[in-house]
Amino acid sequence: MTLALPPGEFRAYLFDCDGTIADNMPLHFRAWQQALGEHGCELSEELFYAWGGRSVLDIIVDLNAAQGLDMPVPEVDRRREELYQELLPELTAVPEVVWHVEDGHGRVPMAVVSGGTREPVSLSLCTLGLLDRFDVLVCAGEYTRGKPDPECFLLAAAHLGVAPEHCLVFEDTDLGMQAAAAAGMAAVRVPPPWERTPSAALGNH
Structure with missing residues (x-):
């Protein structure tokens, strides 16, 4: 599976963590x-x-x-x-998303924008060896309204100094996709585990 990105020149990548970077x-x-x-x-x-x-x-x-x-x-x-x-x-990463993390590292500023709190998000990224790829983490407790409100994505864009319309969001949930749209950002949907590896969950969905 590959992740097809929407057309456009993006100046920042914003990644959800759970289910997007981390296959957790x-x-x-x-x-x-x-x-x-x-x-x-x-x-x-x-x-x-x-x-x-x-x-x-x-x-x-x-x-x-x-x-x-x-x-x-x-x-x-x-x-x-x-x-x-x-x-x-047992934690693994989503390879197709990590490809974009590595491709963007050093080329475009990147943030993790999560509904989880900072400690477990940092722990997951450390476990995967990816924490140092990101310029900014925006986690629960650091914003007032959770997804689908756009606040967390707008905060990350502000920290990175990039206008929302130039940001690309990677998300795996409906609420995250709604939040990205409300922020005026393009987004790419990361499929759930059973769509990425259908043989792993045959009969379960």
Whole structure:
């Protein structure tokens, strides 16, 4: 699989992290399942991917409401992150996206714009040996409104000193694509794992 970029001369690349650079959504799903299961909560794979790009807080609050539970948000979040870090040795990158990271390195300024907090995002990028490729990280807690609001992408563009219309966004979620469009930026969609490696998930989707 190759990622076809939209036409145009782009002066900055903005990358989502989870599911875009890092092929870690299957690992996140396993961590979520175990952390939630310890509280008697269920999360289907379909819903997990449909909610891609949402904040951890919003997900836990909505699951509590939907399933009549009272899970403590900070505790579930800490446990989920702890379980995810245990799975990090299994982490791989999305090769087609890394190609563009390496191609752009030293040629155009690049940022990671994530709905995750800085520590786990940095840890994932360090694990993949890619942290030093990026000029800027914009992570949860550093902006007020999450995707699909364009704030995080506009903040990254401002940090890089590049006008939004000259930025290209790499994203794997509907919310991320909506945020890029709202920011006035071109975007390329990174397919989910089962579309990139169909044999790995035959029968699951």
